[in-house]
Amino acid sequence: MTATLLDIVTSAAILYAVAAGLLIVFGVMKIINxxxxxxxxxxxxxxxxxxxLGWNPWWSLAFATGIGFVCGMIIERLxxxxxxxxxxxxxxxxxxxxxxxGQVITLGFGREVQFVQSPMSGAVDLAGASxxxxxxxxxxxxxxxxxxxxxxxxRTRLGLVTRAVIMNEDLARGLGIxxxxxxxxxxxLGAALASLAGALITPxxxxxxxxxxxxxxxxFMLVLVSGVxxxxxxxxxxxxxGAQVLVSTFVSPVLGGLTIxxxxxxxxxxxxxxxxxx
Amino acid sequence: MLRRVRxxxxxxxxALATPAAFAADPVKIGIPVGLSGANSVVAPSVVQSAxxxxxxxxxxxxxxxxxxxxxxxxxGSGAAGAQKAFDALLFQKKVDVLISMETSAARNAGLxxxxxxxxxxxxxxxxxxxxxxxxxxxxxxxPEQMVAPIVDHFMKKFGAxxxxxxxxxxxxxxxxxxxxxxxxxxxGGKVVGDEYAPMDATDWTAIISKMRxxxxxxxxxxxxxxxxxxxxTKQYKAAxxxxxxxxxxxxEGTAKSMGADAEGTFITxxxxxxxxxxxxxxxxxxxxxxxxxxxxxxxxxxxPEYDAIYLYKAAVEKAGSFDTDAVVKALAEVSFDGxxxxxxxxxxxxxxxxxxxGQVQKDGSVKVIETFDNVDPGDQCxxx
Numbered sequence: 001m002t003a004t005l006l007d008i009v010t011s012a013a014i015l016y017a018v019a020a021g022l023l024i025v026f027g028v029m030k031i032i033n034x035x036x037x038x039x040x041x042x043x044x045x046x047x048x049x050x051x052x053l054g055w056n057p058w059w060s061l062a063f064a065t066g067i068g069f070v071c072g073m074i075i076e077r078l079x080x081x082x083x084x085x086x087x088x089x090x091x092x093x094x095x096x097x098x099x100x101x102g103q104v105i106t107l108g109f110g111r112e113v114q115f116v117q118s119p120m121s122g123a124v125d126l127a128g129a130s131x132x133x134x135x136x137x138x139x140x141x142x143x144x145x146x147x148x149x150x151x152x153x154x155r156t157r158l159g160l161v162t163r164a165v166i167m168n169e170d171l172a173r174g175l176g177i178x179x180x181x182x183x184x185x186x187x188x189l190g191a192a193l194a195s196l197a198g199a200l201i202t203p204x205x206x207x208x209x210x211x212x213x214x215x216x217x218x219x220f221m222l223v224l225v226s227g228v229x230x231x232x233x234x235x236x237x238x239x240x241x242g243a244q245v246l247v248s249t250f251v252s253p254v255l256g257g258l259t260i261x262x263x264x265x266x267x268x269x270x271x272x273x274x275x276x277x278x
Numbered sequence: 279m280l281r282r283v284r285x286x287x288x289x290x291x292x293a294l295a296t297p298a299a300f301a302a303d304p305v306k307i308g309i310p311v312g313l314s315g316a317n318s319v320v321a322p323s324v325v326q327s328a329x330x331x332x333x334x335x336x337x338x339x340x341x342x343x344x345x346x347x348x349x350x351x352x353x354g355s356g357a358a359g360a361q362k363a364f365d366a367l368l369f370q371k372k373v374d375v376l377i378s379m380e381t382s383a384a385r386n387a388g389l390x391x392x393x394x395x396x397x398x399x400x401x402x403x404x405x406x407x408x409x410x411x412x413x414x415x416x417x418x419x420x421p422e423q424m425v426a427p428i429v430d431h432f433m434k435k436f437g438a439x440x441x442x443x444x445x446x447x448x449x450x451x452x453x454x455x456x457x458x459x460x461x462x463x464x465x466g467g468k469v470v471g472d473e474y475a476p477m478d479a480t481d482w483t484a485i486i487s488k489m490r491x492x493x494x495x496x497x498x499x500x501x502x503x504x505x506x507x508x509x510x511t512k513q514y515k516a517a518x519x520x521x522x523x524x525x526x527x528x529x530e531g532t533a534k535s536m537g538a539d540a541e542g543t544f545i546t547x548x549x550x551x552x553x554x555x556x557x558x559x560x561x562x563x564x565x566x567x568x569x570x571x572x573x574x575x576x577x578x579x580x581x582p583e584y585d586a587i588y589l590y591k592a593a594v595e596k597a598g599s600f601d602t603d604a605v606v607k608a609l610a611e612v613s614f615d616g617x618x619x620x621x622x623x624x625x626x627x628x629x630x631x632x633x634x635x636g637q638v639q640k641d642g643s644v645k646v647i648e649t650f651d652n653v654d655p656g657d658q659c660x661x662x
Contacts, residue, residue, distance in 0.1 A: 003487045011483065111352075112318030113505040115512075115535065123518025129490065130518035135483075204516060205480035205509045208314070248484030253475040254447055256484060 002129040004249060010135040012241035013142035015260075017200055019219040019226075019233060020145055021193030027166050027228035028186040031087045034094040035075070036219060037212025038101030039068055039191045043198025044207040045105055047116045057119035060199045061141075068195020072188035080187060081180075098216070102209045111209055118203035134204060141200055145193065149230060162186060166228060214257075221264035227276025236275045240264065304347040305340070305600065307332070307587065308373030308397075310363035310380060310388065312504070315355030316446075316477060317381055319504035323531050323574035324379045324402075324583050325350055330561075330568055331587035341591045342600070349373055353384045355502065356477065360384035361391065368395030374600055377586045379403040379418075379579050381502050382450035383477065389414065398605050400590060400623075402582035403503070404527070404548075406453025410627065410659035413602070415609050417589060417621055417629045418582040421457035421526075422656035424546040427635040427648065428498065428524035429461055431544065436522055438495035440470045444485055444510070445500035447474035454500040454526050470494050477502050482513045489519060496522040503527050503579055508536050515539045529577035534642035543638045547578035548631040549618045550644050561617040576617075585621050588614040627662055628655035 018040065025033045046067045047060035055063075079097055083090040120137060123130040153159035164172040165182045173179050198212070205211075222240065226233040240260045248256025267274055309328055311321045325348075332346040340346060349371045351363035360380065367373045368391060376392065376399040385401055389411050392399045400415045407420035432438040441462050445451025451474055459469050471492045473485045489497060497514075501507050507528045514523070524544045530551055533540045551562065561584070565573055574580070590605070592612035597604035613622035623629045633653045636644035 003490050007483050007487055111314040112321070113314075113316065115508055118512070118516070121516060121539075123516060132513070132516040132518070134516055204513055206505050208318070208505075211480075245484060249487055253473070253479065253482075253484050257476060257479075 002127045003131065004245065006126065006129070006131050006135075007245045007249070008238070008242040010139055011245050012237040013139040014197075014201060015218060015222060015237040015241045016234060017138070017142040017145050017197040018194075018215050019222040019237065020149060020230070021190040021197065022216075022219045023223050023226060023228070023230065023233050024149065024193070025187055025190035026223050028162060029080075029084070029183055031080075031083075031090040031094070032220060032223065033080075033187070033190060034091055034216065034220075035097040035101065036094075036190070036194050037216030038098035039071065039194035040198035040201075040212040040215055041101060041105060041207070041209065042071055043068055043195030043200075044116070044202045044211055045109055045198075046195060047199040047202050048109065048114055048207050051115075051117040057117045057203070060116070060119070061196060064199035065192045065196045068198075069188050069192035071195070072191025073184070075191070076184050076187040081184075084183065098212070102212075106209045109209075113206045113208045115206050116202045132204070138200060145196070146230065146234070149193075153230075158185070218260045221260050225264050225267055225274030227274060229276050232275035232277070239275075302340075302344045305344045305375075305594075306347050306349055306371060306373040307590070308367035308371065308376045309348055309350045309378045309583075310353040310360060310367060310376065310384065311350065311378050312355030312359075312380060312384065313350075313352040315359070316502040316505045317355040317379075319508065319532050319535060320379070320529055320577065320579045321504075323577060323580035326565065326569055326574055327576065327580040327584040328377070328587060330565055331584045333568065334564070335587070335591055341594050342598075346587070353380055353388075355381050355384065355504075357383045357387035360387040364388040364391040364395075368392070368397060373397065375400070375590055375605070377402060377583065377590060379583055381448070381477070382406060382409070382453070383448045385409060386449060396602050398590070398593075398602060398609065400586040400609070402586045403579055406450050406457070407628075407655075407658055408453075410662055412662070413606060415589075415606075415623045415627050416658075417586050417623050418578070419546070419548050419631055419633065420628060420655050420658060421454055423548075423631055423633050423653045424526055425454075425458050425461050427546045427633060427650060428526070428544050429458065429465065429467070431635055431647070432496040432522055432524065433465060433467060436495065438467065438522060440468050440492075440494045440496075442471040442473075442489050442492055442494035442497045442521070443469060443500070444471075444473050444475075444482075444489070444497065446477045446479070446502045446506055448477050448502070450502065450527070451477075451500050455498070458498050458500070458526070475501075475506075477506070479506060480509045482510050486513055486517045486519070489514075489521070490517065494521050496524065498524045498526065499528075500526040503529065504532055507532055508539075511536055511543070512539050528638075529579045530642075530644050531575035531577040531580070533638045533644065534575050537642065538640055540638045540642065541640045544647075545636050545638065545644065547634055547636060547644070549576070549578045549581040550634055550636055550646060551576060552636075552644060552646060553617065553634075555617075555619065557615060557619070558617040581617050585614055585616045585618060588616060589621070589623065625655050626657065626659040628658045630654050
């Protein structure tokens with residue numbers, strides 16, 4: 001029982017960390033960044049690079065965030081910026097970009113599945129059950145990401161202008177806010193968050209050039225039902241992540257893999273605004 | 279002018295003719311193998327084994343005077359990739375034979391194409407058994423040879439009564455664990471859990487939770503070879519569970535790449551790097567000489583590839599031709615004395631093998647616990 005509960009909490013935390021970057025980009029730019037899976041893969045391979053260089057595995061988190069941010073900056077300028085007025089084309093372009101990222105990684109690192117050193121191993125005893133300490137650390141990491149984003153949006157000048165752009169971009173521009181700069185920063189931040197998520201999830205699994213795709217699908221569904229609110233994203237990850245764990249545990253892991261996608265489709269059919277309040 | 283053209287033409291003709299005068303057409307060996315996907319962890323070691331066999335045979339004049347050329351194709355460790363790989367190898371590259379280690383999903387997808395292409399196919403991976411086709415031979419272990427040593431050891435040495443089975447959701451995982459379940463129940467044990475995850479799954483959370491609540495004495499794993507083995511074992515160790523682990527699909531190379539996580543895992547294999555027969559040592563020395571620092575640990579999924587190329591050579595020489603029907607018939611009659619001892623696929627297309635029960639040590643090496651000589655593969659293809 002305790003274990004199932006912990007599974008739900010940790011799975012929700014992982015999903016939250018993965019979807020947060022996609023949500024912030026969607027909130028500001030109104031485009032779904034389909035290269036999100038590619039940035040996640042970049043994060044996984046950043047962690048692999050840290051392992052190969054023989055650094056302390058904790059460095060992979062900072063390293064992946066930095067690499068993700070820089071890649072995000074470059075790609076925003078070269079690919080995404082010219083497409084702001086054409087959201088549908090932007091979806092195509094970012095999807096293609098995801099494929100290109102996968103191929104470039106294949107050229108650089110090979111196409112085989114590889115493994116990353118884990119920053120912590122072993123289990124801790126918690127309420128009578130021993131549980132993976134790394135999965136528990138992931139909850140902490142997701143909480144830091146969540147609180148960090150909230151603090152950035154609510155407590156800083158940058159957050160204020162970002163919220164202004166989210167609410168009404170034309171009005172914000174009329175008030176002298178440089179919305180292009182906000183978009184530039186947001187996209188880079190979204191890429192950095194995706195890359196960080198990639199580095200966080202790899203130690204317990206593996207990296208390969210297509211590792212981002214299944215995560216992208218789940219994150220996309222979660223963002224669709226969350227609107228642009230981080231609070232509803234939290235609700236969505238707990239509900240859907242919980243359902244995924246329960247189906248995997250009590251029915252079959254094969255069906256568990258489909259849970260989020262199916263539930264999201266059903267929810268949107270019944271309640272088009274999903275978990276958001278509007 | 280005319281003279282110069284004529285000179286030129288004759289030079290070209292000479293250049294074209296010369297190699298043909300020295301070397302016959304090469305014999306092409308097709309190797310469809312999982313360079314991407316689950317098997318990508320072991321596939322490079324399989325290719326290295328094939329390269330050594332080809333080099334050794336070519337140095338001694340090839341097969342009936344024809345040098346070996348290897349055609350490697352990525353099957354993506356699955357059915358869709360295998361269809362493309364088999365198609366390309368048989369009909370575009372026009373290979374003479376297919377010799378390879380693959381997932382059961384890839385093998386099953388490739389077999390109808392082999393039937394159409396009418397070429398011999400030697401499958402060199404341990405597998406769930408009972409795959410029968412006119413053109414197919416297998417020189418690697420089947421459940422009859424692999425399951426008993428692990429289960430017997432757990433029951434007799436550790437007094438294990440309850441078992442939890444976990445595998446990948448395809449022919450190999452299901453077939454291997456069905457046999458295991460029957461064997462356990464026949465010998466008075468109890469199966470308290472039987473769970474499968476998709477072949478490319480990386481998240482084993484739900485299954486590990488079930489293991490925790492089932493609290494078995496021992497766990498038998500049978501995932502696709504390579505990546506799923508590593509993720510399952512890592513997450514199992516991270517969860518802090520303490521049951522004995524037997525693994526029916528992990529090879530020594532993959533075990534090594536897991537580091538300390540694999541420590542204590544029991545495996546059965548027909549080849550281990552610690553074997554000290556003269557042939558095994560000779561093979562290891564040749565591999566080290568050829569690949570040096572790039573050597574991938576030879577293992578029970580890669581060494582049968584080496585054996586199989588020699589078995590093909592022996593069959594062609596016995597048949598006296600490359601004719602498919604003659605070679606297929608001869609494959610059952612020849613034998614090869616290699617790193618795993620004398621191997622002959624004379625038992626319903628399968629091979630009696632020397633098997634070893636091993637335990638993975640902290641440094642990734644495998645310690646031999648028990649040796650079983652000449653284990654019979656049982657009834658595999660009684661109708662062929």
